[in-house]
Amino acid sequence: MARTASLSGFPEWLPEERLVEQHVLDSLRRTFELHGFGSIETRAVETVGQLLRKGEIDKEVYGLSRLQDDEGEEAKGKHDPHALALHFDLTVPFARYVVENAGYLAFPFRRYQIQKVWRGERPQEGRAREFTQADIDVVGDGELPFRYDVEIALVIAEALGALPIPEFRLRINNRKLAEGFYRGIGLPDTAGVLRSIDKLEKIGPDKVAELLKSELGATDEQAQAALKLAGIKTEDTSFVAQVRSLGVSNDLLEEGLNELEQVIEAAVKRVPGKVIADLSIARGLDYYTGTVVETVLVGHEQLGSICSGGRYDALASKGNRKFPGVGLSIGVTRLVSRILSQDLAKASRAVPTAVFVALTSDESWGEAQDVATELRSRGIAAEVAAKAEKFGKQIKFADRRGIPFVWFTDEDGKHQVKDIRSGVQVDADPATWTPSDEDIHVQVVAAPAS
Amino acid sequence: MARTASLSGFPEWLPEERLVEQHVLDSLRRTFELHGFGSIETRAVETVGQLLRKGEIDKEVYGLSRLQDDEGEEAKGKHDPHALALHFDLTVPFARYVVENAGYLAFPFRRYQIQKVWRGERPQEGRAREFTQADIDVVGDGELPFRYDVEIALVIAEALGALPIPEFRLRINNRKLAEGFYRGIGLPDTAGVLRSIDKLEKIGPDKVAELLKSELGATDEQAQAALKLAGIKTEDTSFVAQVRSLGVSNDLLEEGLNELEQVIEAAVKRVPGKVIADLSIARGLDYYTGTVVETVLVGHEQLGSICSGGRYDALASKGNRKFPGVGLSIGVTRLVSRILSQDLAKASRAVPTAVFVALTSDESWGEAQDVATELRSRGIAAEVAAKAEKFGKQIKFADRRGIPFVWFTDEDGKHQVKDIRSGVQVDADPATWTPSDEDIHVQVVAAPAS
Structure with missing residues (x-):
C-alpha cells in the first residue's frame, strides 16, 4: 500500500489498485465457474452461538448492537448465543447454509464464495481486520468420494496459476497419515502431537522434541520418529517409500499414504511444479480429518499461507445426517496487498475508459x-x-x-x-x-x- | 423468496437465485464501466462520528464491539464518536474516501461502488437489514458542470434498462425549482415546505395543505400554489410552460427550470419513455441541492423507490475545498428480491457447468x-x-x-x-x-x- 489506511487493519484501495483486485477476483471466479462451482453468498452476520460452536477463540469476533436499541436486543448482552456478530471466515456460515438449505441443494454441492470477513485481531503485515476470502468447497450428503480431494487441489492450483503472482507451492499432507503414524509409534494423543508439530517452523525441532517428551510423555525415540516424519518433503510420490522406510505399520497410516499419493500423483501430472507433499503441515486445531493444505508464495514465505484448507468429514450435520466436505480458502486481501506493496502487477490504466x-x-x-x-x-x-x-x-x-x-x-x-x-x-x-x-x-x- | 430467511431481514439466495443476482450485478458493472465509471470499495466499517455527522437517525446503525475486548475499546462506549459501526449507505463512506484520497484522485472523479450496507430497521417487504446497493457518482474538485446531472440520469436509465425488470420511470425534480418557487410565493422556510410536500403520497393533498397552513403559516392561496406545483408531471419539457403559467417569478426558480429542462430534454431524446418530470419529488431531509431523482417500477409502486439520488453541492469538504457531486443509488437487493418473489426472471440452469x-x-x-x-x-x-x-x-x-x-x-x-x-x-x-x-x-x- 502506498498510503496508510485511515483505520488500522481496514485497507482501502485507490481506483488503479482496485483494478488489480478486480482482476484477481474475476480470474478466480472464471476458473471456479469453468470447473462447475456455483456462487453463493451468506449474510455477513451470524449468531454468536453459531460462530463459537466450533470452539473458536472468541476474542477475534466483532459483536453487533444497534446504536439506539429499543427492542431489548441490547439486553441480551453480547455473549448471549442469540446476539449477532460478524462472520470471521466463510466455512462456518457455509456449514449453516448447507444444513438450512439441504432440501434445496443437489449433492455433491459445489460452491465458491467470495466475501469479506472480519477479525478483531491486532493488525500487522498480511493480517487485516477486514479482508476478502475466496473459498471453494464440495460437500456431500452422507458421503463424499475421496476423488474430490484430488480435484479441489487441482482447481486451486489452476486458479492460483492464473493470477499475476510469483511462484507458489501447495504444501499438502494428510491427517490420517500423520495420526496413523503417531499411533503406530505408540503416541495415542495424536491431537497433542499435531499441536506440537505445528510449532516446528516457529520453535525448531529441538524444542518440539522437548515438548513431545515433557507434555506427551514421548520417549526420545518416539519424538525423533515424529520429527523424521515431519521432515519428509517431496515433489513427487517418493514420500511413500521414505515413510515406509521408517518401519511403522498402521492401517490409518496406510489409508493416509494412499490418499496423499493419489493427490500428489495427479498434481505432478496435471499441475507440475505447483504441489509438494510436506509431512510437516498440521493445520493447528482445525477440524480437518484427511487432506490438509497450506500454500506458500515462493520468496514471500513470511507472508504466511495464502491458501489453506482440507477435508472435513463432519463440518455440518443435521440430526444423524452428516455432510462431509473438502475445501480450500484463498486469502485474497493478503495476496492483493502483497501484489500492490511490491508492485508484482499493475493495471495498464487507472480508469475503464478507452x-x-x-x-x-x-x-x-x-x-x-x-x-x-x-x-x-x-x-x-x-x-x-x-x-x-x-x-x-x-x-x-x-x-x-x-x-x-x-x-x-x-x-x-x-x-x-x-x-x-x-x-x-x-x-x-x-x-x-x-x-x-x-x-x-x-x-x-x-x-x-x- | 421461496424460503424464509433464517434471520429476519438478512436474505440469502439459493444457487439458482444467486445466478439472477450475479446477472444483475454483472449487467450494472458492464454499463457503468462502458460509461467510464471505475470501481472502488470502502471498508464496511466507519467511526460513529463519521456516520452521524450528517444528522442521520442513529437507531438504524449497527455498532461493533469485539466480543472479548482486552484493549479497552469497549470502554469507549458505543456512542463514542471513535467507536466503530457498519455503514448504512455508500454515500457517506464515499465522501470520506474522496476527502482522504483527494491527492491521489483525478477530478471529476467517476466511480461506481457495489457493496452491502446494514440498517437495523424493522424488516418488511422491500426493506432488509443487510442489502446491496449499486451507486454511481461523479465528484468534482471545487466545481462540477451541470452536464453531469444530465449524464448520470442517462447512464442509470441505460443501466436499469439492461436489467430483466418491468418498465420503470425515473421521476426527476429539481430542488432549486421547488425552493425558488416557494420563495417566489412568499414561503421562505423551503425545507419545511419540502418536508410537507414529501408526505403527499402518504397523506394526500388536503392534509398537506393543512400542514402548510398550520406549521408554516401559509395562506390558503400559498398552500394551493405549492400543491399545484407538486401536481405537475410531464413526460416531456412541457412542465416548463405549466410552471410558468402559475405566474411565479424568482431567479432560483428559473435556474431550476432550466436545469430540469436540460435533463428531460436529453432523456426524451436518448432514453425515451424512461424519465418523467415529477415536481412532487422532494427526497425528504437529504442533502440534495439541485436535481433529485426517485425511480418507480411500473406495477410495483408499493415497493418504493428502486433508485434514488441527486446533486449535492457540498457532500464532502476539506477545509475550504469543496467536492460537489451528483449520484444515484440502485437498491439491488430490493430489485432482486422482487424479481425472485414474482418470478420476473429466471436462470436457465442452477449451475455454471455445461x-x-x-x-x-x-x-x-x-x-x-x-x-x-x-x-x-x-x-x-x-x-x-x-x-x-x-x-x-x-x-x-x-x-x-x-x-x-x-x-x-x-x-x-x-x-x-x-x-x-x-x-x-x-x-x-x-x-x-x-x-x-x-x-x-x-x-x-x-x-x-x-
Whole structure:
C-alpha cells in the first residue's frame, strides 16, 4: 500500500489498485465457474452461538448492537448465543447454509464464495481486520468420494496459476497419515502431537522434541520418529517409500499414504511444479480429518499461507445426517496487498475508459454522445467531455485520467481519433474503429520477475 | 423468496437465485464501466462520528464491539464518536474516501461502488437489514458542470434498462425549482415546505395543505400554489410552460427550470419513455441541492423507490475545498428480491457447468479430466464424475444438478455427447465441439410480461 489506511487493519484501495483486485477476483471466479462451482453468498452476520460452536477463540469476533436499541436486543448482552456478530471466515456460515438449505441443494454441492470477513485481531503485515476470502468447497450428503480431494487441489492450483503472482507451492499432507503414524509409534494423543508439530517452523525441532517428551510423555525415540516424519518433503510420490522406510505399520497410516499419493500423483501430472507433499503441515486445531493444505508464495514465505484448507468429514450435520466436505480458502486481501506493496502487477490504466470524446462546441454534446453510444455498443468504454474547452485542455484532462484515446469530430462531421501516448492521430469511423486488444480493456499484467 | 430467511431481514439466495443476482450485478458493472465509471470499495466499517455527522437517525446503525475486548475499546462506549459501526449507505463512506484520497484522485472523479450496507430497521417487504446497493457518482474538485446531472440520469436509465425488470420511470425534480418557487410565493422556510410536500403520497393533498397552513403559516392561496406545483408531471419539457403559467417569478426558480429542462430534454431524446418530470419529488431531509431523482417500477409502486439520488453541492469538504457531486443509488437487493418473489426472471440452469464428463471406468478419470481441460480451455464449463457408476446413474446425477450435456468416451477413445433434455447423442471432438450460445453460459431471461 502506498498510503496508510485511515483505520488500522481496514485497507482501502485507490481506483488503479482496485483494478488489480478486480482482476484477481474475476480470474478466480472464471476458473471456479469453468470447473462447475456455483456462487453463493451468506449474510455477513451470524449468531454468536453459531460462530463459537466450533470452539473458536472468541476474542477475534466483532459483536453487533444497534446504536439506539429499543427492542431489548441490547439486553441480551453480547455473549448471549442469540446476539449477532460478524462472520470471521466463510466455512462456518457455509456449514449453516448447507444444513438450512439441504432440501434445496443437489449433492455433491459445489460452491465458491467470495466475501469479506472480519477479525478483531491486532493488525500487522498480511493480517487485516477486514479482508476478502475466496473459498471453494464440495460437500456431500452422507458421503463424499475421496476423488474430490484430488480435484479441489487441482482447481486451486489452476486458479492460483492464473493470477499475476510469483511462484507458489501447495504444501499438502494428510491427517490420517500423520495420526496413523503417531499411533503406530505408540503416541495415542495424536491431537497433542499435531499441536506440537505445528510449532516446528516457529520453535525448531529441538524444542518440539522437548515438548513431545515433557507434555506427551514421548520417549526420545518416539519424538525423533515424529520429527523424521515431519521432515519428509517431496515433489513427487517418493514420500511413500521414505515413510515406509521408517518401519511403522498402521492401517490409518496406510489409508493416509494412499490418499496423499493419489493427490500428489495427479498434481505432478496435471499441475507440475505447483504441489509438494510436506509431512510437516498440521493445520493447528482445525477440524480437518484427511487432506490438509497450506500454500506458500515462493520468496514471500513470511507472508504466511495464502491458501489453506482440507477435508472435513463432519463440518455440518443435521440430526444423524452428516455432510462431509473438502475445501480450500484463498486469502485474497493478503495476496492483493502483497501484489500492490511490491508492485508484482499493475493495471495498464487507472480508469475503464478507452476513449474520451472531446467537444468542439458546447452545442455538440449530443453528437458527441452519439459517437460514445456507438463505441459503447461495440464494447468500447467511452466518456464525453462536459465542457468545450480548448482541445489542448481536453487532451490534458484525458491524459490526467489515464485515458489513452481522444476523439474529435469537426464541424463538417469528420471524425479523428488521437492516441495521446504516441500523438498519432488518424481518421476514424465510430461504427468501425476499434482499439487494439491491449487498449480496449484495462489489462493487469505481472511485473517481470526481478 | 421461496424460503424464509433464517434471520429476519438478512436474505440469502439459493444457487439458482444467486445466478439472477450475479446477472444483475454483472449487467450494472458492464454499463457503468462502458460509461467510464471505475470501481472502488470502502471498508464496511466507519467511526460513529463519521456516520452521524450528517444528522442521520442513529437507531438504524449497527455498532461493533469485539466480543472479548482486552484493549479497552469497549470502554469507549458505543456512542463514542471513535467507536466503530457498519455503514448504512455508500454515500457517506464515499465522501470520506474522496476527502482522504483527494491527492491521489483525478477530478471529476467517476466511480461506481457495489457493496452491502446494514440498517437495523424493522424488516418488511422491500426493506432488509443487510442489502446491496449499486451507486454511481461523479465528484468534482471545487466545481462540477451541470452536464453531469444530465449524464448520470442517462447512464442509470441505460443501466436499469439492461436489467430483466418491468418498465420503470425515473421521476426527476429539481430542488432549486421547488425552493425558488416557494420563495417566489412568499414561503421562505423551503425545507419545511419540502418536508410537507414529501408526505403527499402518504397523506394526500388536503392534509398537506393543512400542514402548510398550520406549521408554516401559509395562506390558503400559498398552500394551493405549492400543491399545484407538486401536481405537475410531464413526460416531456412541457412542465416548463405549466410552471410558468402559475405566474411565479424568482431567479432560483428559473435556474431550476432550466436545469430540469436540460435533463428531460436529453432523456426524451436518448432514453425515451424512461424519465418523467415529477415536481412532487422532494427526497425528504437529504442533502440534495439541485436535481433529485426517485425511480418507480411500473406495477410495483408499493415497493418504493428502486433508485434514488441527486446533486449535492457540498457532500464532502476539506477545509475550504469543496467536492460537489451528483449520484444515484440502485437498491439491488430490493430489485432482486422482487424479481425472485414474482418470478420476473429466471436462470436457465442452477449451475455454471455445461458438460458433465462421465466415467467409463474408475481408471479413466485422468482421460476424462483431459476432455474437461480441453473444453474449459475453450470457455466451456465442465466437471468430471467422481465414480464410474452405471451411465444411467451418471446421467441422472447430471440431470439432478441441471447440467445440460453428458460426455462419454468409450474404451476405444470414441467421444460422444448427449443433450439430456432432448436425448440426442452425437459424435463429438473435445477440441471443437461447442454448445449453442444459449447453453454455453447460464442465461438469465426476463419472464414474458403477463
